Amino acid sequence: MTNSRNAQARQTLVTGGTGKTGRRVTERLIARGAQPHVGSRSGTPPFSWEDPNTWEPALDGADSLYIAFQPDLAFPGAADIVGQLSRLAVDKGVHRIVVLSGRGEDGALAAEQAVQQAGAEWTVVRCSWFNQNFSESFFQPPVMAGELAVPAGDAMEPFVDADDIADVAVAALTDGAHAGKVYELTGPRLLSFDDIANELSQVTGRTIRYVRITDAEFRAYLKENDLPEELADLFSEVLDGRNAHLMDGVQQALGRAPKDFAQFAREAAAAGAWTP
Structure with a gap:
């Protein structure tokens, strides 16, 4: 009976519940005995960012909320939508x-x-590039093809792991001590896309190259693959050097070091992320 009451007291709507971080947040909440509601079009009831009529039924019974907006908070209109959901x-x-x-x-x-x-009560979890972008998202097909063609120049990024993000998010959802905190999460190293290509080559046993392309070439690629062109705007904004520094958000929130890209790459390769 106690476990049931605790679970009911920690019911969470996890938006993006089938995505890179939302899926991991859901798994961790279930492991803690909570009853998360997977906020997705296939959920019961469904949740869709594009259909505000789905929001209220999805929120029934929830006393906490994880917001992972799709496609990205940098896209026009995202803040208004997130504010509307938060107030509701x-x-x-x-x-x-x-x-x-x-x-x-x-x-x-x-x-x-x-x-x-x-x-x-609120907690902000700030992140930029995920390790899993290369294994579960838009960079996986280029990795499989052996060529990362990105308009990133020599930009350096502290790629962060989705497991670390989920661990911080769950800590904040289940412990009021994190209320009012802004955690800026990074991995432990700054890496260029050349570095990424080299590390992926090592774990896959195949040659993966980083190819520098122009913004115009990238926009053409997005259009050909039916991907949102706003991704090009996001690339140019966040790869301007503003994030080329390490932060200690994982350490602050969890008291441990973040996962390194090399460890992620070994684990993803062993799980078959890039197996033809």
Whole structure:
């Protein structure tokens, strides 16, 4: 009976519940005995960012909320949508919101403010490039093809692991000690896309090259593959050097070091992420 009451007291709507971080957040909450609601189009009831009519039913019974906005908080209009959901959540009885944010984009900062002003306890989890972008997302097919063609120049990024993000998010969802905190998460090293290609080559046993392309070439690639052109705007914004420094958000929130890209790559390769 105690476990049941605790689970009910920790019911969470996890938006993006089938995505890179949302899936991991859901798994961790279930392991803790909680009852997360997977916020997705296939959920019961469904949740869709594009259909506000799905929001209220998905929030029924929830007292906490994990926001992982799709496609990205930097996209136009994202802050207004996130603010609308956050205010509705508070009206429905949600008292704690954790938002997955970006690192320094104007749109992400506006979305953070919308969450902070909604009236619930809040925690901001800031991240930029995920390791899993190369194994579960838009960079996986190029890795499989042996060529990472990106308009990134020599930009350096502290790639962060989705497992670390989920661990921080779950800590914030389940422990009020994280309320009012802004955690900026990075991995332990700055890496260029050349570095990434080399590390992936080592774990896959195949040659993977980083190819520098122009913004125009990248936009053409996005169009050909039916991907949002706003991704090109995001690339140019976040790869301008603003994030080329390490932060200690993982250490602050969890008291441990973040996962290194090399460890991620070995684990992903062993799990068959890049097996033909």
